[in-house]
Amino acid sequence: MNPGLGIREGAALHFFGKMSASISHEIKNVLAIINENAGLLEDYNLMAERGSPVGPGRLKALADTIMAQIRRADAIVKNMNRFAHSVDEEKRAFDVGDILELVVALSSRFASVRGVELKMRPRSERLSVVSYPFFLANLLWLALDFAMGEVGKGKTVELVAEKSGEGVVIRLTRLEALENSPDAGFPGEREDALLQTLGAGLSVDHGEGRVTIELPAEIGP
Amino acid sequence: MRVLLVDDESELVSTLAERLAIRGIQADWVTEAEDALRMAEANCYDVAVLDIRLPGMSGLDLQNIMKSKCPDLKFIFMTGHGSQGDFQAGTTEAGPDYYLVKPVSIEELMEKMNKLTSESGDPE
Numbered sequence: 001m002n003p004g005l006g007i008r009e010g011a012a013l014h015f016f017g018k019m020s021a022s023i024s025h026e027i028k029n030v031l032a033i034i035n036e037n038a039g040l041l042e043d044y045n046l047m048a049e050r051g052s053p054v055g056p057g058r059l060k061a062l063a064d065t066i067m068a069q070i071r072r073a074d075a076i077v078k079n080m081n082r083f084a085h086s087v088d089e090e091k092r093a094f095d096v097g098d099i100l101e102l103v104v105a106l107s108s109r110f111a112s113v114r115g116v117e118l119k120m121r122p123r124s125e126r127l128s129v130v131s132y133p134f135f136l137a138n139l140l141w142l143a144l145d146f147a148m149g150e151v152g153k154g155k156t157v158e159l160v161a162e163k164s165g166e167g168v169v170i171r172l173t174r175l176e177a178l179e180n181s182p183d184a185g186f187p188g189e190r191e192d193a194l195l196q197t198l199g200a201g202l203s204v205d206h207g208e209g210r211v212t213i214e215l216p217a218e219i220g221p
Numbered sequence: 222m223r224v225l226l227v228d229d230e231s232e233l234v235s236t237l238a239e240r241l242a243i244r245g246i247q248a249d250w251v252t253e254a255e256d257a258l259r260m261a262e263a264n265c266y267d268v269a270v271l272d273i274r275l276p277g278m279s280g281l282d283l284q285n286i287m288k289s290k291c292p293d294l295k296f297i298f299m300t301g302h303g304s305q306g307d308f309q310a311g312t313t314e315a316g317p318d319y320y321l322v323k324p325v326s327i328e329e330l331m332e333k334m335n336k337l338t339s340e341s342g343d344p345e
Binding site: 043 | 323324327
């Protein structure tokens with residue numbers, strides 16, 4: 001699909017495209033809801049002109065819906081902005097919890113389409129590392145995409161990030177279907193390329209239904 | 222005309238249903254594919270308006286199941302994606318005239334619904 005790109009760059013481009021398409025879809029949905037509510041307001045106006053006015057409560061409900069959608073769009077655009085800026089500096093200090101939260105927010109639409117709930121356990125401390133935030137986001141998305149296919153009947157992926165020695169460990173748990181897919185083909189070559197860049201480790205525990213990613217506190221030059 | 226609206230955005234389909242009702246069209250709405258199948262079995266709809274991407278099942282798969290249960294039911298697809306893949310899949314199933322990208326104009330939607338039902342000879 002992307003001749004001339006390395007595996008890591010190809011994965012990154014694919015990730016960027018996939019997230020951009022999802023964000024645009026979300027914004028389209030918000031616009032569609034605002035469009036219908038504005039149209040309904042117009043309908044109410046016509047009804048009032050013809051002598052059948054609607055009550056103020058109904059008008060307020062419409063205004064509330066439009067305001068809620070504007071807040072939703074604002075949150076989507078903020079996440080889009082954070083995502084776009086994650087490539088500004090290749091390597092820098094950041095909080096792993098922030099990147100995990102961003103990836104979960106960006107993945108919510110994919111989870112919804114697959115009927116999966118993403119549950120992130122609240123973190124109790126800063127999880128600072130010096131690494132590549134965009135490539136970490138890419139790796140987390142690939143792990144989450146895989147995990148969403150392995151949730152089983154529980155239909156929930158639980159995510160937790162915490163300190164582990166000098167580094168940070170991220171766990172994706174409750175992957176009940178992993179037990180029945182001993183050769184799931186994960187991690188593949190894209191994940192391997194990202195793990196190498198991040199100096200990270202990844203393990204899949206089929207018995208426990210868990211994917212674990214271990215990040216060093218600081219990646220070398 | 223009786224219409225079933227299926228989209229996981231409840232505020233979209235509920236408002237659209239109200240606007241269609243103001244225009245004399247009886248529209249029910251659901252946000253999940255399973256509920257759409259239940260409603261289609263219990264009621265006699267003329268047109269189903271389906272989102273291409275639904276939780277747990279694609280709109281195209283839902284259409285195939287609904288078609289097997291209600292052979293006379295007509296379909297319009299609505300999507301926020303507008304990707305080439307979705308466009309090809311949606312237009313192959315419904316034809317390019319019945320694939321709408323959000324936000325949709327209600328006049329255009331009604332025109333498509335009227336065209337579909339008049340093509341099949343059903344009363345509008």
